[in-house]
Amino acid sequence: MAIIHGNETWEAGFGVTDNTTQEPVTPHTLFYTGSTTKSFAAALASKLVYSRDNEDAHKDIEWSTPLRDIIGEDFLLQDSYATSHISLEDALSHRTGLPRHDMSWINGDANVKGMVRRMRYLPFHNEIRTTYEYCNLMFAAVAHAIETATGEMFDHLLHVWIFEPLGMHESVYSIPDAQAMAADPSNEANLARGHLYDQVTGEYVQPAWDSIPPGIGAGGVISTVHDYLKWIRVFLHPGEHSATIFKAAIDDMTFPHIPVSKDSPPFKGAMTYGLGLELATYRNYNVVLHDGALAGYMCGMLWLPEREWGVVAMHNSYNFTHNVLIWHLLDNFLETPEAERIDFVGWTQDLLAKLAKRTNTARERLYPDAPKTGEEVVAPSLDLEAYEGLYQHPGYHNLTISVPARTEADPEASVTLDIAGAARSYLDLSGRMDHVNADNWMFRCSMGPHQPFDDMGKIQFVVGKGDEVLGMRFQAEPAIDGEKGMAWFEKIARRDRRLSSSSRKRLLLLRAIL
Amino acid sequence: MLASLLILLSLAAAGKTWQDLSQQIFKNGVNDSAYDPLHSADVEAFVQQLMHDFHTP
Numbered sequence: 001m002a003i004i005h006g007n008e009t010w011e012a013g014f015g016v017t018d019n020t021t022q023e024p025v026t027p028h029t030l031f032y033t034g035s036t037t038k039s040f041a042a043a044l045a046s047k048l049v050y051s052r053d054n055e056d057a058h059k060d061i062e063w064s065t066p067l068r069d070i071i072g073e074d075f076l077l078q079d080s081y082a083t084s085h086i087s088l089e090d091a092l093s094h095r096t097g098l099p100r101h102d103m104s105w106i107n108g109d110a111n112v113k114g115m116v117r118r119m120r121y122l123p124f125h126n127e128i129r130t131t132y133e134y135c136n137l138m139f140a141a142v143a144h145a146i147e148t149a150t151g152e153m154f155d156h157l158l159h160v161w162i163f164e165p166l167g168m169h170e171s172v173y174s175i176p177d178a179q180a181m182a183a184d185p186s187n188e189a190n191l192a193r194g195h196l197y198d199q200v201t202g203e204y205v206q207p208a209w210d211s212i213p214p215g216i217g218a219g220g221v222i223s224t225v226h227d228y229l230k231w232i233r234v235f236l237h238p239g240e241h242s243a244t245i246f247k248a249a250i251d252d253m254t255f256p257h258i259p260v261s262k263d264s265p266p267f268k269g270a271m272t273y274g275l276g277l278e279l280a281t282y283r284n285y286n287v288v289l290h291d292g293a294l295a296g297y298m299c300g301m302l303w304l305p306e307r308e309w310g311v312v313a314m315h316n317s318y319n320f321t322h323n324v325l326i327w328h329l330l331d332n333f334l335e336t337p338e339a340e341r342i343d344f345v346g347w348t349q350d351l352l353a354k355l356a357k358r359t360n361t362a363r364e365r366l367y368p369d370a371p372k373t374g375e376e377v378v379a380p381s382l383d384l385e386a387y388e389g390l391y392q393h394p395g396y397h398n399l400t401i402s403v404p405a406r407t408e409a410d411p412e413a414s415v416t417l418d419i420a421g422a423a424r425s426y427l428d429l430s431g432r433m434d435h436v437n438a439d440n441w442m443f444r445c446s447m448g449p450h451q452p453f454d455d456m457g458k459i460q461f462v463v464g465k466g467d468e469v470l471g472m473r474f475q476a477e478p479a480i481d482g483e484k485g486m487a488w489f490e491k492i493a494r495r496d497r498r499l500s501s502s503s504r505k506r507l508l509l510l511r512a513i514l
Numbered sequence: 515m516l517a518s519l520l521i522l523l524s525l526a527a528a529g530k531t532w533q534d535l536s537q538q539i540f541k542n543g544v545n546d547s548a549y550d551p552l553h554s555a556d557v558e559a560f561v562q563q564l565m566h567d568f569h570t571p
Contacts, residue, residue, distance in 0.1 A: 320568075
């Protein structure tokens, strides 16, 4: 963690980068910084708006320029008005009405153009400019627009336009670059591994490097607290860095574009979103902040412009402790009386407990009319093997349904869900599905073993008159209630069972279970 | 001694603190004054407790 106050800085590292190597964390340890990347995306977009001359291809771009005008037919949405009107500032302030749809991009696709083109298959949740609707995909659209307008790659511009001018020599945008920096003895950097704590076994699990989603403008920066102070400093002293980011751009980024919530303790009054940054008021001071979370890493940055004070905390675990630390340090700085301090430890414990409860009570929440414990459950319409196969939706990755072998270690094997073709996935859908009633099932969307962030979703198979499975309604976007939130996955292929002669015996056993 | 007193008086007259003076002295570099908000006993103990309670390596 690190603090800046005026022209002074303080930095410190605690703990280890890797629970197996026990290498110490220092202020020069590289961490994924998750969604704090969004502030860099907004800053790059501001370069299109402000630092232009008559020779630039992007000389006509304003914050209000529709994305469609920049990236053309790649940007096509289900709402024609939204397609033609969603602008750079709409996308950067989460006011487009399109929800997260993270399942569309988070597993294994590094091509922003491909991600953006899939948005045409994804339903809206709200009207444009009416509601705060956090959407990572819209930042992919912004990244695509920046690349289209400049003819340069997003990560190249990040280095040339921001990292290098600010002296952020410990900031990169890819794992290979981070690994190379950590291996270079000429600098002080080392690289933290992300860790997920298994609540049941009490052990840490490290997400594999190749399971971490690609940076798409919404996330992807890998940096150190030492470097992030340089980034925060730009906002504390906006006039000093106009060659890198215009003061007007900083004013735009920190101007409220959409209300986030009416009352968000510990803040006083409304919390709002600027461009890639959150805005609020605490103890009569304006506060600018953003969090980030990705694959066992979390990061938070916060600053008080009027006091020229800022703080950043990065950690390689998934538990919000950066927020607890940040607020502790902020209250220390503001000399907040003990009696008036928010109990952030308790607040964080409550949040984690609520998340776990949400998962544990998913059955009642998702299927309130389903049979209760002890009541008769209707079996699936068809034999389990009939559900096996490949299911397709153009906006998401294909999914496979299969029935694995029963083993002594796993005698209650049931239907399982997998992402087809994805070698590894951070937001994991793989695993056993829970049968609820008839053709209604639940799946688990997991970030790792026994994580409080796991969520459950609905799967409803549809069987045709010919006793064949036509497809499944899949709850791909939890924010959208009802039928609209259920994506239709058409069954496009049966599983070829000719190669697994023993599986028939297993299926017979499974049928006996049901 | 007299110099220190004069500095204190001038700071008080300007409504400033020793911390403000420290900012003027340690510009453009990592701070090496005695004041360190990240290495106080309170903060170090707080961080260690958080890492233990919330399982951070």
